[in-house]
Amino acid sequence: MAATVTPEAVEKTVVEALPQFGVDESQISRDATFEELDVDSLDLAELSQIIEDEYGVQLKGDDVGKIKTVGDAIDLVVAKSG
Protein backbone atom coordinates (compact mmCIF):
# COMPACT_ATOMS: atom_id res chain seq x y z
CA MET A 1 0.00 0.00 0.00
CA ALA A 2 1.52 3.29 -1.07
CA ALA A 3 1.91 6.06 1.50
CA THR A 4 -0.07 9.30 1.09
CA VAL A 5 1.82 12.05 -0.68
CA THR A 6 2.19 15.27 1.25
CA PRO A 7 4.97 17.82 0.74
CA GLU A 8 6.19 17.14 4.29
CA ALA A 9 6.24 13.35 3.85
CA VAL A 10 8.07 13.52 0.52
CA GLU A 11 10.60 15.98 1.94
CA LYS A 12 11.29 13.60 4.80
CA THR A 13 11.77 10.70 2.38
CA VAL A 14 14.14 12.71 0.19
CA VAL A 15 16.13 14.08 3.10
CA GLU A 16 16.49 10.62 4.59
CA ALA A 17 17.47 9.06 1.25
CA LEU A 18 20.16 11.50 0.15
CA PRO A 19 22.80 10.63 2.78
CA GLN A 20 23.03 7.10 1.36
CA PHE A 21 24.46 8.69 -1.78
CA GLY A 22 27.17 10.34 0.29
CA VAL A 23 25.39 13.67 0.78
CA ASP A 24 26.24 15.58 3.97
CA GLU A 25 22.93 15.97 5.79
CA SER A 26 23.76 19.52 6.87
CA GLN A 27 23.96 20.63 3.21
CA ILE A 28 20.43 19.51 2.37
CA SER A 29 17.82 22.23 1.88
CA ARG A 30 15.00 22.84 -0.58
CA ASP A 31 17.20 25.28 -2.51
CA ALA A 32 20.28 23.08 -2.68
CA THR A 33 20.97 21.86 -6.20
CA PHE A 34 21.76 18.25 -6.85
CA GLU A 35 24.90 19.41 -8.59
CA GLU A 36 26.09 21.15 -5.40
CA LEU A 37 25.23 18.05 -3.42
CA ASP A 38 27.18 15.91 -5.90
CA VAL A 39 24.08 13.83 -6.59
CA ASP A 40 24.45 12.34 -10.06
CA SER A 41 22.03 10.82 -12.56
CA LEU A 42 22.29 7.31 -11.12
CA ASP A 43 21.61 8.69 -7.64
CA LEU A 44 18.51 10.44 -8.98
CA ALA A 45 17.38 7.24 -10.68
CA GLU A 46 17.75 5.45 -7.36
CA LEU A 47 15.92 8.26 -5.54
CA SER A 48 13.11 7.89 -8.09
CA GLN A 49 12.95 4.20 -7.28
CA ILE A 50 12.71 4.93 -3.53
CA ILE A 51 9.90 7.44 -4.21
CA GLU A 52 8.07 4.94 -6.39
CA ASP A 53 8.37 2.17 -3.81
CA GLU A 54 7.10 4.49 -1.06
CA TYR A 55 4.39 6.48 -2.85
CA GLY A 56 3.67 4.60 -6.07
CA VAL A 57 4.58 7.72 -8.07
CA GLN A 58 6.61 6.92 -11.16
CA LEU A 59 9.23 9.42 -12.25
CA LYS A 60 10.47 8.92 -15.79
CA GLY A 61 13.89 9.85 -17.12
CA ASP A 62 12.43 12.96 -18.80
CA ASP A 63 10.93 14.19 -15.53
CA VAL A 64 14.10 13.60 -13.59
CA GLY A 65 16.18 15.38 -16.23
CA LYS A 66 14.35 18.65 -15.54
CA ILE A 67 14.80 18.87 -11.80
CA LYS A 68 17.66 20.89 -10.44
CA THR A 69 17.04 21.34 -6.72
CA VAL A 70 15.82 19.26 -3.82
CA GLY A 71 12.68 21.44 -3.80
CA ASP A 72 12.09 20.71 -7.51
CA ALA A 73 12.17 16.98 -6.75
CA ILE A 74 9.69 17.28 -3.89
CA ASP A 75 7.35 19.52 -5.93
CA LEU A 76 7.49 17.14 -8.89
CA VAL A 77 6.48 14.15 -6.78
CA VAL A 78 3.62 16.11 -5.22
CA ALA A 79 2.47 17.35 -8.66
CA LYS A 80 2.66 13.86 -10.20
CA SER A 81 0.61 12.35 -7.40
CA GLY A 82 -2.35 14.67 -8.02
Added chain:
Amino acid sequence: MGDRLVARPDNATALVTGASKGIGAAIAKALAADGWHVAVNYRSDEDGANATVKAIEDAGGKAVALHADVTNGAPDELFKQAEEQLGGPVLALVNNAGVTADGLAIQLDDDAWDRVIGTNLTAAFRLTRRAMRPMIKARYGRIINVASVVGPRANAGQSNYAAAKAGLIGMTKTVAAEVARRGVTVNAVAPGFIETEMTKDIPDAVIEAIPARRVGAPDDVAAAVRFLASDDAAYVTGTTLYVDGGMSA
Protein backbone atom coordinates in the same frame (compact mmCIF):
# COMPACT_ATOMS: atom_id res chain seq x y z
CA MET B 1 44.08 -0.06 -1.29
CA GLY B 2 41.24 -1.41 -3.35
CA ASP B 3 38.63 -2.93 -1.13
CA ARG B 4 37.11 -6.20 -2.17
CA LEU B 5 33.44 -5.43 -2.14
CA VAL B 6 30.69 -6.98 -0.09
CA ALA B 7 30.00 -10.68 -0.18
CA ARG B 8 26.86 -12.09 -1.73
CA PRO B 9 23.95 -11.65 0.67
CA ASP B 10 22.26 -14.75 2.09
CA ASN B 11 19.21 -16.04 0.21
CA ALA B 12 20.29 -14.33 -2.99
CA THR B 13 18.30 -15.55 -5.95
CA ALA B 14 19.64 -16.06 -9.46
CA LEU B 15 17.23 -15.93 -12.38
CA VAL B 16 18.35 -17.84 -15.46
CA THR B 17 16.21 -17.42 -18.57
CA GLY B 18 15.83 -20.30 -20.98
CA ALA B 19 17.12 -22.76 -18.41
CA SER B 20 15.16 -25.89 -19.31
CA LYS B 21 17.95 -27.35 -21.36
CA GLY B 22 21.38 -26.87 -22.90
CA ILE B 23 23.57 -24.01 -21.75
CA GLY B 24 20.85 -22.47 -19.57
CA ALA B 25 20.29 -25.69 -17.63
CA ALA B 26 24.04 -26.07 -17.10
CA ILE B 27 24.28 -22.48 -15.87
CA ALA B 28 21.38 -22.99 -13.44
CA LYS B 29 23.06 -26.07 -11.98
CA ALA B 30 26.45 -24.38 -11.70
CA LEU B 31 25.01 -21.35 -9.90
CA ALA B 32 23.05 -23.59 -7.54
CA ALA B 33 26.25 -25.50 -6.78
CA ASP B 34 27.77 -22.16 -5.86
CA GLY B 35 25.01 -21.47 -3.33
CA TRP B 36 22.60 -19.37 -5.36
CA HIS B 37 18.89 -20.13 -5.12
CA VAL B 38 17.94 -20.50 -8.74
CA ALA B 39 14.80 -19.54 -10.65
CA VAL B 40 14.78 -21.80 -13.69
CA ASN B 41 12.82 -19.92 -16.33
CA TYR B 42 11.34 -21.73 -19.32
CA ARG B 43 8.90 -20.93 -22.09
CA SER B 44 7.76 -24.26 -23.50
CA ASP B 45 9.82 -27.14 -22.10
CA GLU B 46 8.26 -27.66 -18.68
CA ASP B 47 9.66 -31.19 -18.36
CA GLY B 48 13.15 -29.88 -19.07
CA ALA B 49 12.80 -27.13 -16.47
CA ASN B 50 11.51 -29.59 -13.89
CA ALA B 51 14.45 -31.90 -14.64
CA THR B 52 16.84 -28.98 -14.08
CA VAL B 53 15.16 -28.18 -10.77
CA LYS B 54 15.26 -31.82 -9.70
CA ALA B 55 18.96 -32.11 -10.53
CA ILE B 56 19.63 -29.02 -8.41
CA GLU B 57 17.53 -30.29 -5.51
CA ASP B 58 19.14 -33.75 -5.69
CA ALA B 59 22.50 -32.03 -5.33
CA GLY B 60 21.26 -30.22 -2.19
CA GLY B 61 20.43 -26.91 -3.85
CA LYS B 62 17.29 -24.81 -4.00
CA ALA B 63 15.48 -24.05 -7.24
CA VAL B 64 12.07 -23.48 -8.74
CA ALA B 65 10.80 -23.71 -12.32
CA LEU B 66 9.05 -20.56 -13.51
CA HIS B 67 7.13 -20.30 -16.74
CA ALA B 68 7.35 -17.02 -18.64
CA ASP B 69 7.81 -15.91 -22.21
CA VAL B 70 10.53 -13.30 -21.77
CA THR B 71 9.39 -11.50 -24.91
CA ASN B 72 6.04 -10.51 -23.41
CA GLY B 73 7.49 -7.25 -22.12
CA ALA B 74 6.29 -7.62 -18.52
CA PRO B 75 9.01 -9.22 -16.44
CA ASP B 76 7.62 -7.93 -13.11
CA GLU B 77 5.63 -11.07 -12.45
CA LEU B 78 8.61 -13.32 -13.14
CA PHE B 79 10.76 -11.39 -10.66
CA LYS B 80 8.00 -11.39 -8.04
CA GLN B 81 7.50 -15.12 -8.35
CA ALA B 82 11.22 -15.79 -8.14
CA GLU B 83 11.57 -13.65 -5.02
CA GLU B 84 8.49 -15.06 -3.32
CA GLN B 85 9.17 -18.70 -4.06
CA LEU B 86 12.87 -18.61 -3.30
CA GLY B 87 12.73 -16.17 -0.39
CA GLY B 88 15.29 -13.61 -1.48
CA PRO B 89 15.88 -10.79 -3.94
CA VAL B 90 17.05 -11.51 -7.48
CA LEU B 91 20.69 -10.47 -7.32
CA ALA B 92 21.87 -12.37 -10.38
CA LEU B 93 20.28 -12.37 -13.79
CA VAL B 94 21.53 -14.56 -16.60
CA ASN B 95 20.03 -13.55 -19.93
CA ASN B 96 20.38 -16.84 -21.72
CA ALA B 97 17.09 -17.32 -23.57
CA GLY B 98 17.75 -17.18 -27.27
CA VAL B 99 16.36 -18.21 -30.59
CA THR B 100 17.63 -18.46 -34.13
CA ALA B 101 15.81 -17.93 -37.42
CA ASP B 102 18.52 -18.22 -40.02
CA GLY B 103 18.62 -17.08 -43.61
CA LEU B 104 20.78 -15.02 -45.90
CA ALA B 105 20.08 -11.34 -45.33
CA ILE B 106 18.70 -10.91 -48.83
CA GLN B 107 16.00 -13.45 -48.01
CA LEU B 108 15.46 -12.78 -44.31
CA ASP B 109 11.92 -11.61 -43.66
CA ASP B 110 10.85 -9.07 -41.05
CA ASP B 111 9.38 -11.70 -38.78
CA ALA B 112 12.66 -13.61 -38.59
CA TRP B 113 14.51 -10.38 -37.87
CA ASP B 114 12.04 -9.18 -35.24
CA ARG B 115 11.77 -12.52 -33.49
CA VAL B 116 15.51 -12.89 -33.03
CA ILE B 117 16.10 -9.27 -32.00
CA GLY B 118 13.04 -9.40 -29.74
CA THR B 119 14.11 -12.46 -27.79
CA ASN B 120 17.88 -12.17 -27.84
CA LEU B 121 18.25 -8.43 -27.34
CA THR B 122 15.07 -6.54 -26.42
CA ALA B 123 13.93 -9.07 -23.82
CA ALA B 124 17.42 -9.10 -22.33
CA PHE B 125 17.29 -5.32 -22.00
CA ARG B 126 13.89 -5.34 -20.33
CA LEU B 127 14.95 -8.01 -17.87
CA THR B 128 18.17 -6.13 -17.17
CA ARG B 129 16.27 -2.90 -16.53
CA ARG B 130 13.98 -4.66 -14.07
CA ALA B 131 16.79 -6.60 -12.41
CA MET B 132 18.83 -3.51 -11.59
CA ARG B 133 16.23 -2.33 -9.09
CA PRO B 134 16.84 -4.91 -6.35
CA MET B 135 20.53 -5.04 -7.21
CA ILE B 136 21.11 -1.30 -6.79
CA LYS B 137 19.15 -1.40 -3.56
CA ALA B 138 21.31 -4.26 -2.28
CA ARG B 139 24.53 -2.68 -3.57
CA TYR B 140 25.21 -6.08 -5.05
CA GLY B 141 24.31 -7.62 -8.36
CA ARG B 142 25.48 -9.78 -11.20
CA ILE B 143 24.07 -9.52 -14.70
CA ILE B 144 25.48 -11.95 -17.23
CA ASN B 145 24.43 -11.87 -20.84
CA VAL B 146 24.96 -14.95 -22.94
CA ALA B 147 26.22 -13.51 -26.22
CA SER B 148 28.07 -15.45 -28.91
CA VAL B 149 31.20 -15.45 -31.02
CA VAL B 150 28.71 -14.67 -33.77
CA GLY B 151 28.25 -10.92 -33.65
CA PRO B 152 31.81 -9.89 -32.94
CA ARG B 153 32.56 -12.05 -36.01
CA ALA B 154 30.57 -12.90 -39.11
CA ASN B 155 28.45 -15.95 -39.68
CA ALA B 156 26.69 -16.05 -43.01
CA GLY B 157 23.01 -16.73 -42.60
CA GLN B 158 22.73 -15.14 -39.16
CA SER B 159 22.60 -11.38 -39.68
CA ASN B 160 19.71 -11.12 -37.21
CA TYR B 161 21.42 -13.28 -34.59
CA ALA B 162 24.75 -11.49 -35.09
CA ALA B 163 23.08 -8.10 -34.72
CA ALA B 164 21.33 -9.20 -31.53
CA LYS B 165 24.47 -10.71 -29.98
CA ALA B 166 26.69 -7.78 -30.94
CA GLY B 167 23.99 -5.53 -29.51
CA LEU B 168 24.03 -7.53 -26.31
CA ILE B 169 27.76 -6.98 -25.95
CA GLY B 170 27.32 -3.24 -26.54
CA MET B 171 24.52 -3.08 -23.99
CA THR B 172 26.64 -5.03 -21.51
CA LYS B 173 29.43 -2.46 -21.65
CA THR B 174 27.23 0.61 -21.25
CA VAL B 175 25.02 -0.75 -18.49
CA ALA B 176 28.16 -1.93 -16.70
CA ALA B 177 29.53 1.61 -16.75
CA GLU B 178 26.24 3.01 -15.46
CA VAL B 179 25.94 0.83 -12.36
CA ALA B 180 29.52 -0.15 -11.51
CA ARG B 181 29.65 2.13 -8.47
CA ARG B 182 26.70 0.34 -6.92
CA GLY B 183 28.45 -3.01 -6.73
CA VAL B 184 26.55 -4.34 -9.73
CA THR B 185 28.61 -6.01 -12.43
CA VAL B 186 27.43 -6.60 -15.97
CA ASN B 187 29.34 -8.98 -18.20
CA ALA B 188 28.85 -11.19 -21.21
CA VAL B 189 30.03 -14.64 -22.10
CA ALA B 190 30.50 -15.46 -25.74
CA PRO B 191 30.24 -19.16 -26.42
CA GLY B 192 31.64 -20.59 -29.62
CA PHE B 193 30.27 -23.87 -30.86
CA ILE B 194 28.73 -25.65 -27.91
CA GLU B 195 27.08 -29.02 -28.15
CA THR B 196 23.36 -28.33 -27.74
CA GLU B 197 20.19 -28.93 -29.70
CA MET B 198 20.69 -25.56 -31.39
CA THR B 199 24.05 -26.64 -32.81
CA LYS B 200 23.62 -30.38 -33.35
CA ASP B 201 24.31 -30.24 -37.10
CA ILE B 202 27.75 -28.65 -37.07
CA PRO B 203 29.75 -29.84 -40.10
CA ASP B 204 33.18 -31.43 -39.54
CA ALA B 205 34.83 -28.64 -41.51
CA VAL B 206 33.65 -26.11 -38.91
CA ILE B 207 35.08 -28.19 -36.08
CA GLU B 208 38.39 -28.37 -37.94
CA ALA B 209 38.44 -24.57 -37.90
CA ILE B 210 38.23 -24.43 -34.09
CA PRO B 211 41.75 -24.29 -32.61
CA ALA B 212 40.71 -26.74 -29.87
CA ARG B 213 39.43 -29.11 -32.61
CA ARG B 214 36.28 -29.87 -30.69
CA VAL B 215 33.00 -28.27 -29.76
CA GLY B 216 32.53 -27.10 -26.21
CA ALA B 217 30.15 -28.45 -23.59
CA PRO B 218 27.40 -26.47 -21.84
CA ASP B 219 29.40 -26.92 -18.63
CA ASP B 220 32.30 -24.97 -20.17
CA VAL B 221 30.02 -21.95 -20.54
CA ALA B 222 28.41 -22.53 -17.14
CA ALA B 223 31.82 -22.42 -15.45
CA ALA B 224 32.50 -18.99 -16.95
CA VAL B 225 29.10 -17.72 -15.80
CA ARG B 226 29.66 -19.17 -12.36
CA PHE B 227 32.89 -17.21 -12.10
CA LEU B 228 31.34 -13.95 -13.30
CA ALA B 229 28.52 -14.39 -10.76
CA SER B 230 30.93 -15.05 -7.91
CA ASP B 231 32.39 -12.67 -5.34
CA ASP B 232 35.77 -13.34 -6.95
CA ALA B 233 34.60 -11.44 -10.04
CA ALA B 234 33.57 -8.31 -8.12
CA TYR B 235 36.06 -6.17 -10.07
CA VAL B 236 35.26 -7.69 -13.46
CA THR B 237 32.64 -5.67 -15.29
CA GLY B 238 31.77 -4.64 -18.82
CA THR B 239 33.78 -7.43 -20.30
CA THR B 240 33.07 -10.37 -22.57
CA LEU B 241 34.53 -13.72 -21.69
CA TYR B 242 34.94 -15.90 -24.77
CA VAL B 243 34.36 -19.60 -24.27
CA ASP B 244 35.13 -20.78 -27.76
CA GLY B 245 38.11 -23.13 -27.91
CA GLY B 246 40.21 -20.34 -29.36
CA MET B 247 37.92 -19.38 -32.25
CA SER B 248 38.21 -15.68 -31.55
CA ALA B 249 41.95 -15.79 -30.81
